[in-house]
Amino acid sequence: MTAAASSNTGLEALYRQMRRIRTFEERVGELFVRGESAGSMLHLSIGEESPAVGVCTAMKDGDTFTTHHRGHGIFLARGADPNRMMAEIAGKETGYCRGKGGSMHIADMGLGHLGANAIVGGGVPAVVGAALVAKRRNSGAVSVAFFGDGAMQQGVIYESMNMAALWGLPAVFVCINNQWGMGTRIDQATRATALHERAKAFGLAAETVDGRDVREVHAAAARILDGARAGSPGFLAVDCYRFFGHARKDKSPYRTPEEEDEGRARDPIAFARAALIEGGMAEGAIGAIDDEVAREMDASIDFAIASAAPAMDTMFRDVYAPGEPEPEPLRTRIDRILARD
Amino acid sequence: MTETLTYRDAIRRALADAMRADPDVFVIGEEVGRYGGAYAVTTGLLEEFGPERMIDTPISEQGIVGTAVGAAMAGMRPVAELMYVDFIGVSMDQLCNQAAKIRYMFGGQIGVPMVLRTQGGTGRSAGAQHSQSLEAYVMHMPGLRLAMPATVADAYHLLRQSLRQPDPVVFIEHKSLYAHAEEVDLSAPVPDWGRAAIRRQGRDLVIVTYSRQVLYALEAAETLAAEGIEATVIDLRTLNPLDFATIGAEVERTGRAMVVSEGPLTAGVAAELAARISEECFDYLENPVLRIAGEDVPISVSTALETASVPGPELIADAARRLVA
Numbered sequence: 278m279t280a281a282a283s284s285n286t287g288l289e290a291l292y293r294q295m296r297r298i299r300t301f302e303e304r305v306g307e308l309f310v311r312g313e314s315a316g317s318m319l320h321l322s323i324g325e326e327s328p329a330v331g332v333c334t335a336m337k338d339g340d341t342f343t344t345h346h347r348g349h350g351i352f353l354a355r356g357a358d359p360n361r362m363m364a365e366i367a368g369k370e371t372g373y374c375r376g377k378g379g380s381m382h383i384a385d386m387g388l389g390h391l392g393a394n395a396i397v398g399g400g401v402p403a404v405v406g407a408a409l410v411a412k413r414r415n416s417g418a419v420s421v422a423f424f425g426d427g428a429m430q431q432g433v434i435y436e437s438m439n440m441a442a443l444w445g446l447p448a449v450f451v452c453i454n455n456q457w458g459m460g461t462r463i464d465q466a467t468r469a470t471a472l473h474e475r476a477k478a479f480g481l482a483a484e485t486v487d488g489r490d491v492r493e494v495h496a497a498a499a500r501i502l503d504g505a506r507a508g509s510p511g512f513l514a515v516d517c518y519r520f521f522g523h524a525r526k527d528k529s530p531y532r533t534p535e536e537e538d539e540g541r542a543r544d545p546i547a548f549a550r551a552a553l554i555e556g557g558m559a560e561g562a563i564g565a566i567d568d569e570v571a572r573e574m575d576a577s578i579d580f581a582i583a584s585a586a587p588a589m590d591t592m593f594r595d596v597y598a599p600g601e602p603e604p605e606p607l608r609t610r611i612d613r614i615l616a617r618d
Numbered sequence: 619m620t621e622t623l624t625y626r627d628a629i630r631r632a633l634a635d636a637m638r639a640d641p642d643v644f645v646i647g648e649e650v651g652r653y654g655g656a657y658a659v660t661t662g663l664l665e666e667f668g669p670e671r672m673i674d675t676p677i678s679e680q681g682i683v684g685t686a687v688g689a690a691m692a693g694m695r696p697v698a699e700l701m702y703v704d705f706i707g708v709s710m711d712q713l714c715n716q717a718a719k720i721r722y723m724f725g726g727q728i729g730v731p732m733v734l735r736t737q738g739g740t741g742r743s744a745g746a747q748h749s750q751s752l753e754a755y756v757m758h759m760p761g762l763r764l765a766m767p768a769t770v771a772d773a774y775h776l777l778r779q780s781l782r783q784p785d786p787v788v789f790i791e792h793k794s795l796y797a798h799a800e801e802v803d804l805s806a807p808v809p810d811w812g813r814a815a816i817r818r819q820g821r822d823l824v825i826v827t828y829s830r831q832v833l834y835a836l837e838a839a840e841t842l843a844a845e846g847i848e849a850t851v852i853d854l855r856t857l858n859p860l861d862f863a864t865i866g867a868e869v870e871r872t873g874r875a876m877v878v879s880e881g882p883l884t885a886g887v888a889a890e891l892a893a894r895i896s897e898e899c900f901d902y903l904e905n906p907v908l909r910i911a912g913e914d915v916p917i918s919v920s921t922a923l924e925t926a927s928v929p930g931p932e933l934i935a936d937a938a939r940r941l942v943a
Contacts, residue, residue: 315919316743368743368920379745379919395747396708397677430676431708458677460653466676531652586922596915604914607883607933614906615940 285556291334291491292549293566295326298350299546300567300574301359305349305366305380309525313582315368317525318395319380322350324520327545328453329354331486331494332421332513335502341389341407342421343400346381347453348393351423356388363577369584376587377595391420397458398424398431401450405437408448408510419447419505426514427458429475430466441510442480449505450476450512451498454485455519456540460531476512488517489548518543620803625773626796629659629735631804632777633697637667640695643781646673647682647699647735656701657737657796683709683734687717687786690732695781703738703752703790710755717786718761733780734788739830739880740917740928741794749917749924751881753829756788757857757890763787764857768832770800771808772815772855779811792830812859816868820848822942823874826865826891828854831878831929838934847942857887862894869899874941876908880928883911910937 302321308314322329325347333354336342344351349362357373365372366380373383384392391407394400400422407420428434429452441448452472456463463470476483482504486497494515501511518540522529529537550563593603623631637643644667645651645660651672654661664672675682679700686698700706706713713734721729740749756764765780765787767773773791780787809815817832818839825835832853839849850868854861869875875895879888888909895907913927 315921316745318742318744318748365919368918368922376920377746377916377918377923379743381745381747382919395745396705399747427677430678430681432678432680433708459656460649461674461676465674587918587920589922589926592913592915592918592923592927607910607913607929611908611910611937611940614908 294330295546296570298326298353300570304574319525320347322347324518327488327491327494328515331491332498335498339418343391344393344423346395359577360580363581364584367581370587371584398428398433402437408446421449423451426454426463438479445508447505448510452514454514454516457519459523472514481512483512485514488515489543624799628770628773632774636781643695644671645697679705679708683712686732690730697733700736702748703736704747704750714759718759729784730786732786737791737793739792743921745919746916754886765789766829768853771802775808814861814864815853817853818851820850822848824850824868826852827878834931837931841935870902873904879911882914
């Protein structure tokens with residue numbers, strides 16, 4: 278276990294990051310209820326904070342990553358500004374992608390985020406490419422693909438893992454196994470539920486870790502990332518539970534209350550909190566963290582709502598590189614054609 | 619018997635009636651059974667038809683479409699579902715290299731009588747990978763039929779007709795039409811497979827369109843009528859087969875045509891139709907054939923940008939006014 282996770286101080290930092298994610302996601306839900314989000318396709322990662330924080334704290338500056346559509350938490354754990362994230366989710370010009378991408382397409386090249394993705398498995402092979410470049414240029418960087426258990430049934434995952442192993446690339450595949458791909462439980466999607474065994478078959482270093490204790494996740498991630506940095510790519514499955522429905526309008530009627538109670542009892546934040554108290558931290562001190570985080574995330578909603586929608590002429594920007602001609606707007610075209618008479 | 623039905627209800631009814639009528643019809647796709655479909659189209663069908671005919675799959679689009687290809691070749695009538703037409707990219711090989719070509723490249727030995735149901739279009743701020751109109755990909759591919767219903771009655775009848783075709787049919791619904799309700803009599807006669815419907819007839823111009831844009835064109839035509847401009851609105855219903863006879867006759871009668879499509883302008887459905895009208899009706903045209911289509915950009919999550927990036931009734935009416943001026 279690394280120093281970051283071995284002490285109560287280390288755990289406090291991990292707790293704070295997990296709390297930031299949960300509170301942010303709660304505020305995303307609030308943004309939707311207030312009618313200020315761009316649409317309802319908001320996939321919250323509540324219950325899945327430990328894979329985000331445990332893995333991201335084992336990453337280094339310069340490492341790159343891609344995420345799935347449920348990626349808010351991962352990006353926050355890699356240093357995202359909640360204001361710009363919330364603004365993107367609201368479809369505002371101050372967002373990370375100028376209001377064009379939204380919740381499922383947040384990206385920031387400055388922080389190594391090569392993009393969230395709305396195609397299941399769609400972002401995984403890019404990590405192989407990024408790792409290929411890291412190896413070729415000797416940059417020392419690792420590239421990490423984050424995806425859900427649902428993506429484990431997409432063929433592109435296996436093409437990607439095979440090439441990463443074949444070429445000894447600094448790539449890591451992190452499967453956040455929240456047990457549910459939309460309304461399909463993992464054992465309804467596959468008989469091979471020991472997901473890391475599949476990665477082993479390609480020659481990757483592979484483990485499954487219980488996501489309840491973020492310190493365990495961090496330790497496993499550090500092992501896998503260290504190996505990858507040395508040219509031995511790896512795979513980490515983190516077992517956790519998707520506390521709520523697939524997207525905002527899904528009340529998950531396909532799950533029993535008993536199952537949900539059991540899943541939510543595996544709360545990594547409650548677990549970390551209990552461990553902090555056991556380690557001597559006062560409840561009031563934890564409450565102070567929670568309050569501080571709540572203020573930070575409240576401010577993100579205010580920022581998003583106060584921000585402007587993108588200007589209409591930005592519609593034609595960034596289809597191609599700056600300086601290249603932009604597509605001709607339809608109305609301009611109609612004017613040109615009909616003016617000929 | 620008239621009843622009030624939504625577009626969603628009509629598709630569900632068509633699937634249920636087809637499954638009752640033919641034990642070889644089955645549905646296969648992501649969340650079609652227990653979940654009842656991402657847009658609640660297949661709700662209740664698992665209860666009636668059971669898991670062997672309402673097959674929930676893993677998230678494996680290539681496998682879903684390929685399984686349907688094989689099942690169709692082996693004698694059944696699969697209805698494969700892609701939750702979003704955007705996922706067609708993942709399954710493109712199975713659709714375009716396999717389903718579309720099997721009859722031809724195997725010398726006519728066997729066909730692939732499957733239906734690929736999916737939905738597309740804007741209207742939910744669902745972003746660049748969940749809002750596209752990709753029918754041009756399908757229309758471009760020889761061997762694939764393509765149906766895109768605009769009305770509740772067509773949502774029912776075109777799906778029933780699709781399930782009687784000897785070749786693969788891609789059936790694309792519009793996500794913003796699912797809640798659209800109409801008074802319909804499903805026992806009333808409808809046009810045959812491959813025939814367009816003239817939804818409104820006028821002397822001044824023809825608006826050729828399909829799917830949600832039919833409703834927008836009719837709204838525009840209503841506005842125009844109040845100003846004394848009478849437009850014909852043709853609902854293509856199927857893009858392959860294409861009923862060019864109906865289009866040609868109306869263009870020859872009015873001398874002006876515009877084609878409206880939600881998909882991107884360049885090399886899109888409107889481009890194909892406009893080229894064909896220009897070629898075949900050249901002597902009758904008083905103006906260039908106008909293409910009104912989606913902007914040549916990806917769809918933004920921002921509601922304002924999303925709405926402005928595809929045609930709406932105002933744009934159609936404005937263009938029509940100037941075309942007849």
